[in-house]
Amino acid sequence: MADPPLRHKAGSSIMPDIIAAEKPIYFQKRRTEIMMLKRYPAIALFFVAFSGVISAGAQTSPFSAEAKQKAESLLKQMTLDEKVGQLNESSGLVMPGIAKEKPDDLIAKGGVGSILWQMDVKEINRLQHIAVEKSRLHIPIIFGFDVIHGYRTVFPVPLAMASSWDPSVEEQAQHLAAQDARAAGIDWTFTPMVDIARDARWGRIVEGAGEDPVLGSAMAQAQVRGFQGSKLGQDSVLVTVKHFAGYGAADGGRDYDSSYVPEELLRNLYLVPFHAAVQAGAGGIMSAYMDLNDVPASGNHWLLTDVLRKDWGFQGIVLSDAFAVGNLVTHGYASDGKDAAYKAITAGLNMDMASLTYSHNLAKVVQEGKVSEAYIDQMVLPILEAKFDLGLFDHPYVDEASVDTVLNRPEGIALERKLAGRSMVLLRNENRTLPLSKELKKIAVIGPLADAAHDIEGGWTVEGLFGKGSKSHPVTVLAGIRNRLGADAQITLVAGPQPSKVYTGMLEQFTGTKPSPPPTPQETAEWIAKAKAAAADADLVVAVMGETANMSGEAASRASLDLPGIQEQMLEAAVGVGKPVVLVLENGRPLDIHWASEHVPAILEAWYPGTQGGNAVADVLFGDVNPGGKLPVSWPSASGVEPLYYNHTLTHDPEDRPGFTSRYWDVASKPLYPFGYGLSYTTFKFSNLHLSKNNMSVSDDNEVSVDVTNTGSIAGDAVAQIYIHQRYGSASRPVRELKGFERVLLQAGETKTLRFPLGAEQLHFWSPQSKTWVVEPSDFDVWAGGDSTASLRAEFKTTQ
Numbered sequence: 001m002a003d004p005p006l007r008h009k010a011g012s013s014i015m016p017d018i019i020a021a022e023k024p025i026y027f028q029k030r031r032t033e034i035m036m037l038k039r040y041p042a043i044a045l046f047f048v049a050f051s052g053v054i055s056a057g058a059q060t061s062p063f064s065a066e067a068k069q070k071a072e073s074l075l076k077q078m079t080l081d082e083k084v085g086q087l088n089e090s091s092g093l094v095m096p097g098i099a100k101e102k103p104d105d106l107i108a109k110g111g112v113g114s115i116l117w118q119m120d121v122k123e124i125n126r127l128q129h130i131a132v133e134k135s136r137l138h139i140p141i142i143f144g145f146d147v148i149h150g151y152r153t154v155f156p157v158p159l160a161m162a163s164s165w166d167p168s169v170e171e172q173a174q175h176l177a178a179q180d181a182r183a184a185g186i187d188w189t190f191t192p193m194v195d196i197a198r199d200a201r202w203g204r205i206v207e208g209a210g211e212d213p214v215l216g217s218a219m220a221q222a223q224v225r226g227f228q229g230s231k232l233g234q235d236s237v238l239v240t241v242k243h244f245a246g247y248g249a250a251d252g253g254r255d256y257d258s259s260y261v262p263e264e265l266l267r268n269l270y271l272v273p274f275h276a277a278v279q280a281g282a283g284g285i286m287s288a289y290m291d292l293n294d295v296p297a298s299g300n301h302w303l304l305t306d307v308l309r310k311d312w313g314f315q316g317i318v319l320s321d322a323f324a325v326g327n328l329v330t331h332g333y334a335s336d337g338k339d340a341a342y343k344a345i346t347a348g349l350n351m352d353m354a355s356l357t358y359s360h361n362l363a364k365v366v367q368e369g370k371v372s373e374a375y376i377d378q379m380v381l382p383i384l385e386a387k388f389d390l391g392l393f394d395h396p397y398v399d400e401a402s403v404d405t406v407l408n409r410p411e412g413i414a415l416e417r418k419l420a421g422r423s424m425v426l427l428r429n430e431n432r433t434l435p436l437s438k439e440l441k442k443i444a445v446i447g448p449l450a451d452a453a454h455d456i457e458g459g460w461t462v463e464g465l466f467g468k469g470s471k472s473h474p475v476t477v478l479a480g481i482r483n484r485l486g487a488d489a490q491i492t493l494v495a496g497p498q499p500s501k502v503y504t505g506m507l508e509q510f511t512g513t514k515p516s517p518p519p520t521p522q523e524t525a526e527w528i529a530k531a532k533a534a535a536a537d538a539d540l541v542v543a544v545m546g547e548t549a550n551m552s553g554e555a556a557s558r559a560s561l562d563l564p565g566i567q568e569q570m571l572e573a574a575v576g577v578g579k580p581v582v583l584v585l586e587n588g589r590p591l592d593i594h595w596a597s598e599h600v601p602a603i604l605e606a607w608y609p610g611t612q613g614g615n616a617v618a619d620v621l622f623g624d625v626n627p628g629g630k631l632p633v634s635w636p637s638a639s640g641v642e643p644l645y646y647n648h649t650l651t652h653d654p655e656d657r658p659g660f661t662s663r664y665w666d667v668a669s670k671p672l673y674p675f676g677y678g679l680s681y682t683t684f685k686f687s688n689l690h691l692s693k694n695n696m697s698v699s700d701d702n703e704v705s706v707d708v709t710n711t712g713s714i715a716g717d718a719v720a721q722i723y724i725h726q727r728y729g730s731a732s733r734p735v736r737e738l739k740g741f742e743r744v745l746l747q748a749g750e751t752k753t754l755r756f757p758l759g760a761e762q763l764h765f766w767s768p769q770s771k772t773w774v775v776e777p778s779d780f781d782v783w784a785g786g787d788s789t790a791s792l793r794a795e796f797k798t799t800q
């Protein structure tokens with residue numbers, strides 16, 4: 001078998017030849033990015049997400065020309081075994097069933113290119129000393145870990161930061177996280193996760209940006225910029241964009257299960273944020289665990305070579321997810337370890353994470369003539385380039401004396417509190433229950449998450465993994481309310497029993513955690529009575545409820561979206577007393593809160609808000625911060641309606657017909673809260689929707705503008721959203737598609753005019769008939785407003 005090409009020549013086209021003019025497929029000549037960003041500052045953070053889709057040229061290398069020159073020189077000195085060693089990422093911990101011994105001997109032989117699962121600074125330096133001082137060529141190790149939403153200062157989970165609809169939130173958070181990670185010896189992060197998630201049952205929805213490719217692309221690029229900076233260096237961290245690809249489309253929302261996604265849906269939806277990240281200069285991609293259309297993603301030549309390297313010209317590192325190369329045998333795709341190594345390497349996968357399949361088998365594959373050593377050189381080259389650009393050859397060791405000083409910077413804590421408040425979504429506020437009076441003296445705070453310090457930061461916290469405990473001193477909602485009201489306020493806590501998972505997941509297996517039994521009927525009755533009594537004695541009730549941190553994330557999918565445990569029973573008891581109730585949600589996915597949406601006057605979605613989460617919640621509850629976040633997902637009324645997403649296609653019985661009720665006879669199929677939804681303590685009006693052209697050629701530019709007015713009495717943030725629908729063409733198109741957004745601060749009474757481009761970059765799609773990107777003659781609807789149900793509408797036509 002011939003070696004597949006890895007590096008696409010710069011300047012070569014990534015698009016198929018334009019077909020004959022009589023067919024309705026046209027391409028706009030791309031304007032320069034600089035001109036577009038100056039003209040449309042509102043879309044500056046996500047314009048690039050689509051600029052490469054219909055333009056020529058490969059990814060600009062994420063690594064410098066100098067690093068390439070040094071890497072090529074070093075490659076000439078390396079033996080085959082040393083090259084294979086660079087393609088091996090080994091465990092830095094001894095863990096039962098995963099790593100039987102420390103990798104010291106293998107490192108000394110030049111057999112390890114990267115180490116993961118090691119956060120102890122002294123151990124990182126010890127292992128690095130072996131690599132630099134004892135291996136023949138003194139090549140440093142790159143240390144990797146899942147720095148997903150902060151290091152010691154833990155920021156809101158990614159789904160929360162996406163709820164800000166402000167990419168600068170992600171960029172600021174990940175920039176600080178990158179500085180902290182490098183100070184602690186981590187050079188490579190296994191994030192951002194950019195998988196589109198259309199099913200709230202899927203546990204890893206918490207790690208992404210939700211269901212939309214435009215919002216997801218904006219957040220993906222922001223994270224690449226935040227971690228890597230304008231170029232890799234000693235203050236930046238190499239990213240790994242994951243999980244390539246279709247991982248979020250797992251059957252039934254069950255983590256690791258197979259995905260079946262047609263190419264047009266991959267191209268138009270699931271691949272879009274990945275491509276955006278590549279265009280932003282991402283240096284790493286992680287292949288997914290699961291089968292994609294019956295071919296495991298980590299051995300999928302079409303994904304890793306045809307799309308990623310040929311079409312997009314990706315020039316970085318493709319890393320497998322943990323054990324995924326060895327698991328090609330488990331999938332029934334490879335016959336044994338040698339076959340797995342051969343299929344993964346020829347698919348285009350550079351580095352094997354933790355399974356040691358490359359270490360044990362890859363040299364044999366080369367010696368048998370199945371893969372050339374020159375091809376192995378191509379696979380090793382970007383790994384060496386990354387090490388040179390990260391400065392590891394010049395500064396391989398961690399300054400142990402400065403680590404705590406960097407990780408405990410007060411500016412990080414202040415930034416976390418600010419970004420947490422910016423990420424919260426106000427779902428309900430009847431009778432202006434919020435903001436609360438600062439003169440309140442008697443508050444009942446109920447719910448198992450009210451004072452749960454570990455849970456408020458969410459899962460995948462670096463220092464909280466493997467039972468080590470966090471050093472971040474997180475602030476709970478109870479503590480935040482106490483901080484805000486002071487010692488004179490009487491605050492009563494009724495926590496209730498901690499909800500428990502019926503089955504343990506991956507992280508519990510590492511720590512030996514076992515499910516705790518549910519409360520007995522007598523215990524349940526006692527907790528409900530306590531909640532009722534506390535509510536009766538208070539002026540107001542704050543219920544802090546949702547999911548514990550381990551209830552979402554990897555291997556943490558759910559069949560039910562109910563509030564776990566006895567939380568809803570406690571909530572109903574408190575509401576029944578007749579006092580005002582505010583529900584604060586801490587969770588990693590939308591939950592079934594249909595009862596609360598009818599009976600609880602105020603609901604604040606805080607997600608897992610991070611280290612300063614309790615103070616940030618108090619800032620919003622008491623009006624020091626006016627909430628401006630919007631949902632990045634469609635919120636279901638019940639788990640049975642999943643998967644649920646706004647950008648579906650039309651059916652013969654459309655939802656907007658006057659007589660439409662539901663797809664089900666027993667529950668509403670429309671969202672409880674639509675995609676893009678979120679309230680404020682002020683109100684906004686959208687008006688004067690205008691198009692620069694009502695008739696345009698498919699090769700023309702167009703522009704949509706809309707006025708946004710703050711019609712309330714206080715300043716607040718509006719998020720203007722632009723949606724389109726193509727009425728007819730070579731394929732049925734989604735009923736609505738987000739094509740632009742901007743979060744803007746408006747003073748009371750202030751009006752701003754916002755402008756968005758609406759040309760070929762926004763109108764194109766991958767046609768299932770022509771198997772190429774097209775812009776077609778058609779009639780289009782365009783809407784502007786505050787969520788995906790916006791009613792302010794205009795229309796335009798494209799012609800040949």
